[in-house]
Amino acid sequence: MPEGHSIRYFADAHEHCFQGLPVEASSPQGRFTEGAAAINGRTLLGTTTHGKHLFLHFAEVDEIVHIHLGLYGWFKAVSKEYRKSDDVDLSPKPSTRLRLENPYYISDLIGPTKCEYITTEQLQAICSRLGPDPLHEEADPEPFYKKVLSSKKTIGQLLMDQSVIAGIGNVYRAELLFLTQQNPMTPGSQVNEQTLIKIWNAAAVLMQDGSTDGMIRTVPRYNLTEEEKQRGRYTQYSNVYKRHTNPCRVCGTSVSIADLAGRKLYWCTECQK
DNA sequence: GAACCATGATTAC
DNA sequence: TAATCCTGGTTCG
Numbered sequence: 001m002p003e004g005h006s007i008r009y010f011a012d013a014h015e016h017c018f019q020g021l022p023v024e025a026s027s028p029q030g031r032f033t034e035g036a037a038a039i040n041g042r043t044l045l046g047t048t049t050h051g052k053h054l055f056l057h058f059a060e061v062d063e064i065v066h067i068h069l070g071l072y073g074w075f076k077a078v079s080k081e082y083r084k085s086d087d088v089d090l091s092p093k094p095s096t097r098l099r100l101e102n103p104y105y106i107s108d109l110i111g112p113t114k115c116e117y118i119t120t121e122q123l124q125a126i127c128s129r130l131g132p133d134p135l136h137e138e139a140d141p142e143p144f145y146k147k148v149l150s151s152k153k154t155i156g157q158l159l160m161d162q163s164v165i166a167g168i169g170n171v172y173r174a175e176l177l178f179l180t181q182q183n184p185m186t187p188g189s190q191v192n193e194q195t196l197i198k199i200w201n202a203a204a205v206l207m208q209d210g211s212t213d214g215m216i217r218t219v220p221r222y223n224l225t226e227e228e229k230q231r232g233r234y235t236q237y238s239n240v241y242k243r244h245t246n247p248c249r250v251c252g253t254s255v256s257i258a259d260l261a262g263r264k265l266y267w268c269t270e271c272q273k
Numbered sequence: 274g275a276a277c278c279a280t281g282a283t284t285a286c
Numbered sequence: 287t288a289a290t291c292c293t294g295g296t297t298c299g
Contacts, residue, residue, distance in 0.1 A: 001280040052281075071281040072293050095293065111293040113281065162282085169280045216280075241280085262287080263281090 002069045004167020005210030007054050008135050010075050011047035012211070014056065017077060017105035018044040023058075024101040028092040035065060035117035036098060049135070050127045051166025063117050065098075066126065070113025077107040130166040134203035135211060141200045148188040148196055155191050156184030156260050159199070167207060174241040174266045175218040176202055183272045184265055223249045240266040 002010075022043050025036040042058040049055065056065040067073075081104055083090065090106060092099050098109040109115060118126075131147065132139040144165045148158050158164050159173045168176070177184050180198045182191065210216045219237045221229070228237060239249055244257035244266055253270040 003280050006280080069281080070292060071279060073281090074293085097292090113283090113292060160281095171280045173280095264279095 001072065002052065002074070003169035003172050003207075003210075003216070004049075004051055004133065004135055005172075005207045005216060006214065007049045007052050007069070007167070008207070008211035009214045011049050011054055013075070013077055014044065014100070014107060015047055017107060018100060018102060019046060020044070021102045024099075026092075026099050026101075028096040028099060029094060032098050032115050032117075035115070038063065038117055039065060049133070051130050051133050051162055052169070053126060053130070055123060063119055064123055066114060066116050066118045066123065067098075067109065067112055068114035070111070073112035074110050075107055076110060077105060079105055130162055131164045133166040134200060135167060135207050141197075144200060145193065145196050148191060149193065151188035153188055154185050154260070155182060155188055156265055158188050160261075160263065165200075165203070168203065170263050171216050171238065171241045172203065172206065175206070175216070175239055177267060177272060178239045179218065181272055184260065184267050219249065225249075238266075240268055242266065 020043060022041050023039065025040040025042075027033045027036040038061060039056075039058045042060055045057045045059050047054065047056055052068060054067040054069075056067070058065070078088075078090065080090065092108055093110065095110055096108045097112055097115050100107045132141055132144050134141075147164045148155065151158055151164075153161075156173065156177065159168050159176065160170070173184075176182075176199050179202055180195050182195050182199070206216070206218055215234070215236050217237070219239055223239075224237060228235070240255050243255045246255055247253065248255055248268040248271060251268065251270045253268055256267055256269050258265045
C-alpha cells in the first residue's frame, strides 16, 4: 500500500540498517535467486528513489537492484538485537522475494510487482519515463505544470499518471485535491496555474512528512473529531480518502465517491468546486 | 474456506 | 476497458 513517501521511508531504513556492512542476500521464494546471489556479500553503498521506484546500489558491481512494490508489496524489517530476548522466529515467510541480512538487521521484501537486477542504462530508462518527484529537493516542477496545462484529461487522472508527476497514488491524489480545493474532474488545461503550484508544494511537504513518519498524514489535529483525537498518534486519518458518506471535516457535506479510470476517487463536492 | 478488497501498473483486445 | 500479476487482511457464508 505504498506511495512515494513509503519508498523514501524504506530507502532511508535500508541505508540506516545496511549501509557500510556486507549484506547476506537470499531469495527464500526462489524468484530472485540470481540477483540475490549477485549482491550476496557486497556492501550497500546507498539507495536512490524516483517516485515509487527504489534502487539499491552495491559496491563492486555496476548493476542495481530495482524494486517496485506495486499495490501490496512491503518490507518487513526487524532488529535482531531487539528481538534477541523475545525468542521470535526470524525465519522468512515462503513469500519472501528478497531477504537482506547483517549481524544486526533483517529486511524481508514481500509481494513486490518488481524486484530485478538492472544496468545503469535500464535505470536511466526507467527514470526518464517518470515525471518530476516532489520528494527530490532539486526537482523542477515545470514539466509537471506544462503537461497538466496542455492535457484535456482530468486533473484527477493526471495526478495518478507517473509520467506527469512521480510518486502520487490514490491517497495523496484525493488529499492534495481536497487541500487545494480543486475539483478532480476539471480538465488539466483548465486548472489554475496557481492551484498547480499549490498542489506541487503541498505534495513536497506532505510526502516529506510521510517519508519521515512512514505514513500519510494530511489532517491537521484541530480538524480531527473528538473521538479521533483520543486514538493513538499512529492511526492514519484522511480528509476525504475512504471517507465517503462521512461528513466533510470542513463543511459537513457528505464526502463523494466515484470510479475514475478504474480507481476510486473521493472528494467533497462543496469544497472542491 | 471462499470471496473480496487494497495507497499499482502493464498488457492485450 | 478488462485481464493479469503480486500478498494478506477482512468479510461472508
